[in-house]
Amino acid sequence: MDMLYYPGCTLKTSAKNLEASAIAIAEKLGYKLVEMDDWNCCGVVASLTSDDLMHHLASLRNLIRVEEQGQDKVLVLCDMCYNTLKQTDIRMKASQSDLDTLNSFMDEESDYKNTVKIMHFLEFLRDEVGFATLKKKVKKPLKGLRVMPYYGCMLLRPREVAIDDAEDPRILSDLIKALGAKVVDNPYKIECCGSYRTIDQKELTSRRAKSISSYASTHDADLIMLSCPLCQYNLDVRGKEAESMYDGYSQLPTLYFTQLIALALGLDVESLGLDSHAVDPAPILRKRGVID
Amino acid sequence: MTETDVECAKQDEPSQVTATVEIFIMGKRYDVPIGFTIMKAIEFAGYQYIRSCGCRAGFCGACATVYRKGQEQKLHFALACQCLVEEGMYLVQIPFVPANKALYDINDLAPEDNTILTIYPEIARCVSCNTCTKSCPQDIKVMMYIQNSLRGNIAKAAELSFDCIQCGLCAMRCPADIKHYHVSQLARRLRGKYIDPESKELNARLKELEEGKYMDEVDEMMSMDRDIILNLYKKRKIEAQGDLDEGADA
Numbered sequence: 390m391d392m393l394y395y396p397g398c399t400l401k402t403s404a405k406n407l408e409a410s411a412i413a414i415a416e417k418l419g420y421k422l423v424e425m426d427d428w429n430c431c432g433v434v435a436s437l438t439s440d441d442l443m444h445h446l447a448s449l450r451n452l453i454r455v456e457e458q459g460q461d462k463v464l465v466l467c468d469m470c471y472n473t474l475k476q477t478d479i480r481m482k483a484s485q486s487d488l489d490t491l492n493s494f495m496d497e498e499s500d501y502k503n504t505v506k507i508m509h510f511l512e513f514l515r516d517e518v519g520f521a522t523l524k525k526k527v528k529k530p531l532k533g534l535r536v537m538p539y540y541g542c543m544l545l546r547p548r549e550v551a552i553d554d555a556e557d558p559r560i561l562s563d564l565i566k567a568l569g570a571k572v573v574d575n576p577y578k579i580e581c582c583g584s585y586r587t588i589d590q591k592e593l594t595s596r597r598a599k600s601i602s603s604y605a606s607t608h609d610a611d612l613i614m615l616s617c618p619l620c621q622y623n624l625d626v627r628g629k630e631a632e633s634m635y636d637g638y639s640q641l642p643t644l645y646f647t648q649l650i651a652l653a654l655g656l657d658v659e660s661l662g663l664d665s666h667a668v669d670p671a672p673i674l675r676k677r678g679v680i681d
Numbered sequence: 682m683t684e685t686d687v688e689c690a691k692q693d694e695p696s697q698v699t700a701t702v703e704i705f706i707m708g709k710r711y712d713v714p715i716g717f718t719i720m721k722a723i724e725f726a727g728y729q730y731i732r733s734c735g736c737r738a739g740f741c742g743a744c745a746t747v748y749r750k751g752q753e754q755k756l757h758f759a760l761a762c763q764c765l766v767e768e769g770m771y772l773v774q775i776p777f778v779p780a781n782k783a784l785y786d787i788n789d790l791a792p793e794d795n796t797i798l799t800i801y802p803e804i805a806r807c808v809s810c811n812t813c814t815k816s817c818p819q820d821i822k823v824m825m826y827i828q829n830s831l832r833g834n835i836a837k838a839a840e841l842s843f844d845c846i847q848c849g850l851c852a853m854r855c856p857a858d859i860k861h862y863h864v865s866q867l868a869r870r871l872r873g874k875y876i877d878p879e880s881k882e883l884n885a886r887l888k889e890l891e892e893g894k895y896m897d898e899v900d901e902m903m904s905m906d907r908d909i910i911l912n913l914y915k916k917r918k919i920e921a922q923g924d925l926d927e928g929a930d931a
Contacts, residue, residue, distance in 0.1 A: 447809035
């Protein structure tokens with residue numbers, strides 16, 4: 390079954406492994422992820438002022454593309470893109486006058502008819518594939534692997550776009566269990582990763598990464614599992630940099646949920662981009678017998 | 682008035698025998714013959730081009746024109762040498778576009794995901810308003826090539842922008858102050874140098890030139906009289922057109 394998806398720029402640059410692993414697991418589960426045509430930037434987090442309609446143009450234009458391509462659903466892999474597209478979707482459904490304004494501005498496009506459902510890929514796996522189904526397809530249960538789930542903010546806030554309880558989410562824990570691994574629950578799972586401070590305050594972001602990873606280490610987690618490419622970059626790259634800031638400190642590896650699913654489904658390890666992480670996940674995966 | 686006089690008048694006063702349209706050049710009203718390009722109409726009205734005019738054939742991008750028709754809400758954009766006058770056009774020519782160009786040595790670059798973004802970081806300011814696309818007289822998907830540049834798809838950005846003639850209207854209209862046509866030129870340079878396969882034929886031809894294959898002909902021409910060279914030029918063979926009849930382009 391074909392499923393339209395919106396990639397976003399990060400999946401084409403620094404998170405190619407997220408895209409590759411998602412496509413691979415979807416195929417294994419009987420879905421072909423089809424990249425939508427002529428997509429543009431998601432809009433990257435609309436501004437918080439109320440007179441910000443221009444910032445919704447990018448998102449809305451993508452939703453028009455989905456309607457044009459004859460679809461009423463689009464999957465999104467990047468948390469930031471999901472959040473941005475979903476906020477536009479909610480605003481357009483709530484305010485016909487905002488939608489009219491944007492439709493009339495984009496007079497070169499067909500009017501948006503508010504028919505598209507936006508789903509994060511993780512949400513799709515839970516609600517449409519089902520973790521129970523996924524569990525049945527697991528070939529190599531991640532037995533013995535201790536995984537700390539980490540959410541960050543984009544899947545959970547603001548509450549209107551959340552795919553789970555904003556304070557105590559469990560979707561990643563449920564997924565970890567379905568894959569046969571052990572969940573290391575933790576109070577840091579909805580803490581901030583440092584977000585875009587990674588550009589102007591690298592050390593602050595490194596400290597965030599260290600505090601999150603340190604909790605995991607002291608509770609014997611083997612690695613951190615997450616879904617957001619920006620969180621991944623900060624925990625992985627800035628976390629690695631924290632090693633040179635603190636004597637004897639060592640950052641835990643961070644993997645996308647799609648990579649761990651792919652490993653549990655027994656997919657080709659070579660295609661998962663495990664070698665593109667700043668903190669190499671291979672040693673611990675080898676130690677736990679997940680990879681050869 | 683004799684019949685002869687009438688015929689003379691017809692020849693001398695085209696406005697009486699030729700259908701005209703009313704246009705406004707920088708606010709001043711003129712009647713110009715229907716079927717003229719904007720460029721010809723402006724000259725017909727008595728203006729002489731110093732800027733805003735180049736090849737007169739739709740290739741050089743020098744004659745960017747902005748106009749509005751009558752009371753229409755929308756602005757229109759065109760090349761003066763390619764677009765015919767229409768009733769009620771309010772015209773202005775854009776003689777120059779102040780669009781700073783990044784300095785780079787193409788030999789020092791690599792076609793990486795973030796190469797274009799590093800050199801032209803302002804492309805990240807794009808809000809996808811598509812105003813650039815709507816201002817392009819070449820009907821290029823301008824916003825889409827900026828979007829492809831943003832995500833590191835250099836080959837696609839180069840392909841989408843292939844017909845760009847650098848008139849600069851996109852850069853004049855962008856609310857994010859992007860200089861689109863310089864961005865796409867970088868994309869095409871990167872693609873030409875690093876992505877597309879090397880042309881064996883071009884290399885072979887360059888080698889021939891370096892070895893002086895055509896120097897005899899060049900030397901011969903250098904010693905010719907100007908009139909002979911002009912005549913040879915007029916009679917030159919144009920590819921895909923065959924031999925021109927003598928004097929055909931006079």
